[in-house]
Amino acid sequence: MNAAVRAVVRTALSAGAEPFAIMEGWIGAINGGDSIRPMKWASVSSILNKGGTVIGSARSDEFRTYEGRTRATKNLLEQGIDRLIVIGGDGSLSGADEFRREWAQQLEGLVESGEVSAELAAAHPELTLVGLVGSIDNDLVGTDMTIGADTALDRIVTAMDQITSTAASHQRTFIIEVMGRHCGYLPLMAAVAGGADYVFTPEAPAHPGWQQDVCARLQEGRDAGRRESLILVAEGARDTEGKDVTTQDIAEALKDGLGEDARISILGHVQRGGSPSAYDRWMSTLLGYAAAQELLSPQAYGQACILGVRHNRVTRLDLEQAVINTRSVQKMIDSGDYVAAKKARGNTFFEMSQIFHVLSDPPDEANPASAPRVGILHAGGLAPGMNTAARAAVRMGINRGWNMVGIDGSWQGLADDRIRELTWSDVEGWAFDGGAELGTRREIPPVESYYAIGRAIERNRLDALLVIGGFNAYLAVMQMSQERSRFPALAIPTVLIPASIDNNLPGAELAIGADTALNNAVWALDRIKESAAASKRCFVAEAMGRKCGYLALMSGIASGAEYVYINEEPLTLGQLSEDSVILRESFEQGRRLLLVVMNEETSTHYNRSFIAKAFEAAGENLFDVRDSALGYIQQGGAPTPFDRLLATRLVHAGLNSLEESLSSGAAEALYVGMDSHEITARPIEDMPRDVDMNARRPKKQWWLSMYPIIEVVSLENAKMSVRKVPILTADQTQENEK
Known part of the structure; x- marks a missing residue:
């Protein structure tokens, strides 16, 4: 929420508007006075990395009454406020919309009672409302993600990873209760990302005999070699008769069915706390920026809408209809239409509810030796999430009746x-580990090695290849595909799965590993800012990405950097000189820290050291300058839940493409990715069309439209950029890009 508040305040200031914060929710509107505070630039400084919300949040029974809303109307009018951005759940937003609808009636009553002048009421005849959904449950229909959901999921999966080590050590079962009173997003996604054995969600009420089913599933896992068992339960889990299914109920079922004493862990409000994830910072910044633009648009005056997220773009939703659609899910559940309820939560939710069972249920028997043999190979630089992708490929492939083959050491292997x-059972636990169990190498095999690779494919009877990797993996497959006429053994179905922290692969707006690298970079930048708190300092930090500025820009937005330099926006000496002057002036006015983030190949002329020295010369001992490359910390650590889920979805799509090729006899080479609409598979021959081969990045990069946000939300006295971030819906995307 803090990232959204910060973006709203600073975007409004840049546009020449006067922003106010209503403290403690509607209570502040009813109390008035100091509870409605004018916000300045510094009012929202240093809040990006803080959990919660600095302006407070509270439920208000008094606002539910007409008299309470009358007091709120009067207090807002006294400050000249007739535009509101409300961050909350569907209840808060529907209440705000009711307030908007009765605004004229409230004005009439206040004028009649003499509490408000007719002139003041006439100056503010309508109330404009823009809603942003703040809910860790991710329960609003029509938006992919709500503010806070990614961070809450990260908290849950981190706890699961830690519990797993304890459970495996003692061969125990843990029953974990997570939030989700009416929506199963958190438990379902955590179950997939954290490797749970069983999950209870509101959208799939437990059927009669669920106790025996849980015991049987857990026993199958143990028979397959699993040492630990995890069961996730939504706090709103019920059975088909409407009775609550509690952690204690499940523990008793395991005691009766397996004679096992399970351990219960209720995560509670730890899911809401702590520093927000990188996604919850940059996406909430984008939403706050767009909300201020929407609110100040003349066309929006007197209207109400919700701004949500579809495919990493901001989308405008009708507030009333969004609330109706959200509440209709419970009606579907109550009527027993569970498939419709899952589909209403979105394609990803429905897809993951099916994938979960494939990943968690061991097969009854091994596939015959005559079944298709599919090789799994990593290539290119290491990306967190490669193990998750390999694990998903093995289990999904076995489920399809194939024999899955791991290739150690990339192409040479x-x-x-x-x-x-x-x-x-070989891939048990792989999903949660960084690195790559199968190993990976950056080298592109030379033509001289194609014969040996072809012979190895024949000797090992490989019918298809799943290649998980980065840009060099794509180049290798493209070059080998061009030589198939000379080396026929290479002509087998091949699918590329994008895995690169650089996020520079064709047809894939997000590659596996990029989210983990971004979170690692933001973690490091937070520590850098803390280290500079005791002195006046400018810090120049270099992110990975070569000539792709994704990591630099997104970590700059998420960490609150004042300047971001990327290869896509050429850095000139004139700009560097101008920035040096602004930098010095800001320190003279009391600034203590300024953060600059750049990607590693920002410019052929001005590297990190040159920029640091230029700023140091401009400072003339007014402040000191430090520079550092964030380095390989960006490639390390366990993959984030986002990367685990992305890897699972992309592999699922990749195996669908392989299945089609094996069935049809086509030996095409494809690359799979998620664009602004859906997951697609394109022939490798399209790669030169989609990619700037010299810069090694896609010709169209969706995230570049966010570059102007840095100037607006990080540099005081900046004016609203002409290059506004477009507000897009899924249907509008192509037209807006045109």
């Missing part, structure tokens, strides 16, 4: 026959 059969 294939040529050297370093190949092993992978069973369902």
Whole structure:
């Protein structure tokens, strides 16, 4: 929420508007006075990394009454406020819309009672409302994500990873209760990302005999070699008769059915706390920026809407209809239409509810030796989430009736026959580890090695390849595909899964590993800012990405950097000189810290050291300058829940493409990715059309439209940029891009 508040305040100031914060929710509007505070630039400084909300939030029974809303109307009018941005759940937003609808009636009553002058009422005849959904449950229909959901999911999965080590050590079952009174997003996604055995969600009420089903599923997992078992339960879980299914109920079922004493862990409000994730910072910044634009638009005056997220773009939703659609899900559940309830939550929710069972249920028996053999290979630089992708590929492939083969050591490993059969239990635990169990290498195999690779494919009877990797993996597959006429053994179905922290792959707006790298970079930048708190300092930090500025820009937005330099926006000496002057002036006016983020190949002329020295010369001992490359910390650590879920979805789509190729006999090479609409598979021959081969990045990069936000939300006295971030819906995307 803080990121959204910060963006709203600073965007409004940049546009020449006067923003106010209503403290403690509607209570502040009713109390008036100091509870409605004018906000300045510094009012929202240093809040990006803080959990909660600095302006407070509270429920108000008094606002539910007409008299309470009358007091709120009067207090807002006294400050000249007739535009509101409300951040909350569907209840808060529907209440705000009711307030908007009765605004004229309230004005009439206040004028009649003499509490407000007719002139003041006439100056503010309508109330304009823009809603942003703040809910860790991610329960609003029509938006992919709500503010706070990504951070809450990260808290849950982190706890699951830690509990898993304890559970495995003692061969125990843990029953974990997570939030989700009416929506199963958190438990379902955490179950997929954290490797749970069973999950209870409101959208899939437990059927009669669920106790025996849970016991049977857990026993199958143990028989397959699993040492630990995790069961996730939404706080709103029920059975088909409407009776609550509690953690204690499940523990008793396991005691009766398996003779096992399960441990219960209720995560509670830890899910709401702590520093927000990188996604919840940059996306909430984008939403706050767009909300201020929407609110100040003449066309929006007197209207109400919700701004949500679809495919990483801001989308405008009708407030009333969004609330109706959200509340209709419970009606579907109550009527027993559970499939419709899952579909109403969105395609991802429905898809993951099906994928979960494939990943968690061991097969009854091994596939026959005559079944198709699919090789899994990593290539290119390391990306967190490669193990998740390999695990998903093995389990989904086995479920399709294939024999899955792991290739150690990339292309050279294939040529050297370093190949092993992978069973369902072999990949247990891979989803949660960084690195790559199968190994990866950056080298693109030379033409001279194609014969050896082809022979290895024949010797090992590989029918298809799933290649998980980065730009060099794509180049290798493209080059080998062009040589298939000379080396026929290479002509087998091949699918590329995008995995690169650089996020520079064609057809994939987000690659596996990029979210983890971004969170690592933001964590490091937070520590850098803390280290500079005791002195006056400018810090120049370099992110990875080569000539793709994704990590630099997004970490700059998420960490509150004042300047971001990326290769896509050429840095000139004139700009560097101008920035040096502004930098010095800001320190003279009392600034203590300024953060600059750049990507590693921002410019052929001005590297990190040059920029640091230029700023140091401009400072003339007024402040000191430090510079550092964030380095390989960006590639390390366990993958984030987002990367685990993305890897699972992309592999699922990739295996669908392989299945089609194996069925039709086509030996095409495809790359899979998620664009602004859906997951697609494109022929490798399209790569030169989609990519700037010299810069090694896509010709169209969706995130570049956010570049102007840095100037508006990070540089005081900046004016609203002409290059506004477009507000897009899924249907409008192509037309707006045109």
